[in-house]
Amino acid sequence: MNFQENEKLFSSKLFLYLSRILILYTFSTIFKSFDLSFIHGLRIFDFRGQMFSLFYVIFGLLAWEGATWLARTVERKTSARHTSGKLVFLCAALLLYGVLVAFLFGLFYSLTDILLFHRYEAWESFRRFSYNLNFGVFMFYLLILTFNGIIFYYSGWKEYQLQTERLMRENIQAQYDALRNQIDPHFFFNSLSVLTNLVYKSPDLSADYITQLAKTYRYILDKKFENLVPVQTELDFLDAYLFLIRIRHQQSIQFHTDISDKARTKGMIPPVTLQMLIENAIKHNRFSVLDPLTIHLKSEGNFLVVSNHIRPKAHPEISSGIGLENIRKRYALISNSNIEISQTDNLFIVKLPIITAA
CATH class of the missing domain: 3.30.565.10 (Histidine kinase-like ATPase, C-terminal domain)
Incomplete structure (x- = not known):
């Protein structure tokens, strides 16, 4: 498949969200494949395991949008600061946001597991601030954020390249137009000078x-x-x-x-x-x-x-x-x-x- 011919497809919101869902579902499957002591009997492809993945994907999409909004807000608020200062504020804000995401995921999932399956392992793990649940979710959040950051900054870099090339072409065209415009009066005035003498x-x-x-x-x-x-x-x-x-x-x-x-x-x-x-x-x-x-x-x-x-x-x-x-x-x-x-x-x-x- 030629990327340039299908650029509109790859840059569409539908493709963006489908790719996010695929990434989040893959992460949830990897997450379940570990020996998670905070919950017993959670298989990868059974109904309960799929419910875990569904919750993970939905919550992940919301967290992903929140991280994007937070990054843009911090960047806008710190636009007057030096680049290094902006980066420190952005990283700190996203790390704190990641802690909040891990906490909320543990809370909502454990409550959902109680309501749907009457299982309390996740709740007990969340209540004790278990390493497996909270830190695990936080690490996967960082992986998602890193992946999103790579895509975001790659897209920005490509846009910067295109903008730079566009400005360069416009500048070249402006210079070329200026050079061509020199020809008109130069040629015309010389010709009129000849014609003036020839008429008589x-x-x-x-x-x-x-x-x-x-x-x-x-x-x-x-x-x-x-x-x-x-x-x-x-x-x-x-x-x-x-x-x-x-x-x-x-x-x-x-x-x-x-x-x-x-x-x-x-x-x-x-x-x-x-x-x-x-x-x-x-x-x-x-x-x-x-x-x-x-x-x-x-x-x-x-x-x-x-x-x-x-x-x-x-x-x-x-x-x-x-x-x-x-x-x-x-x-x-x-x-x-x-x-x-x-x-x-x-x-x-x-x-x-x-x-x-x-």
């Missing part, structure tokens, strides 16, 4: 530019709440983006791709990642029609490799810090993979891990 030069080309800009920005809006997109989907978006780049820079930017079919169909990456790398290369390097900037995008094993020649500008733009750091953090938040950045004398290379779709 060519209205027809401006119309095409607006159409492609709408497609690219629609992609950003549609994928805003997605952590990963297929590589092919990102490449389709990149084609629209490169159209905007070619209008602005003509033949000054050359872009070459060599992506395997496997990477295209089964690979996934964070949205707008490739666009940010290309924009980063354009921003930090000089280029012209006679000396274009060449950007290569290829698949290499489990990576997408983006590389460009290094041609530092004489007056480099002030970096906003959005590009590479944004990509690095997004990968760190959604997977165990990290991007790899390397640089040679004339090449700047970024390797993006391809996340395989499940």
Whole structure:
């Protein structure tokens, strides 16, 4: 039986009480199996023995509920105290409660035994504070309490783990959302700057530019709440983006791709990642029609490799810090993979891990 598939059953009150009844009945059977000198002729499976077990189970269920209520009350009343102080109060309260439970069990059972079976052994044993009856019941109470405590604190520990994991995921998602939200104004304002200059030069080309800009920005809006997109989907978006780049820079930017079919169909990456790398290369390097900037995008094993020649500008733009750091953090938040950045004398290379779709 799969525990996760039947979690509701195992956590239901019906299962909880049935398991308690089974435990209490087992303890009562063990209790009767000892040589109990406080009562003679008490067999394990005869009618009188079963009455003993029935009384033990009913009384045990009430005592179990009482111990749970007492533990919660003490914990609530001592919430302001240090953990060690709370534990001392809790243990002392439960031990005193255990003494009371053992006393009441001996009293009520001995009276019941007199009324139903006219047997006085239990009463005599209770009246003399017999070791066998009172201490025996107290020890079994401690066993039940220990078992209950293990379950209670295990459940609390699991709940704490789930809560911690839930808060961690919410925190990660919040961080990821903040990183994604950086993309929108950054991309949009750069595009508007290009469009402002283009409107006065060519209205027809401006119309095409607006159409492609709408497609690219629609992609950003549609994928805003997605952590990963297929590589092919990102490449389709990149084609629209490169159209905007070619209008602005003509033949000054050359872009070459060599992506395997496997990477295209089964690979996934964070949205707008490739666009940010290309924009980063354009921003930090000089280029012209006679000396274009060449950007290569290829698949290499489990990576997408983006590389460009290094041609530092004489007056480099002030970096906003959005590009590479944004990509690095997004990968760190959604997977165990990290991007790899390397640089040679004339090449700047970024390797993006391809996340395989499940």
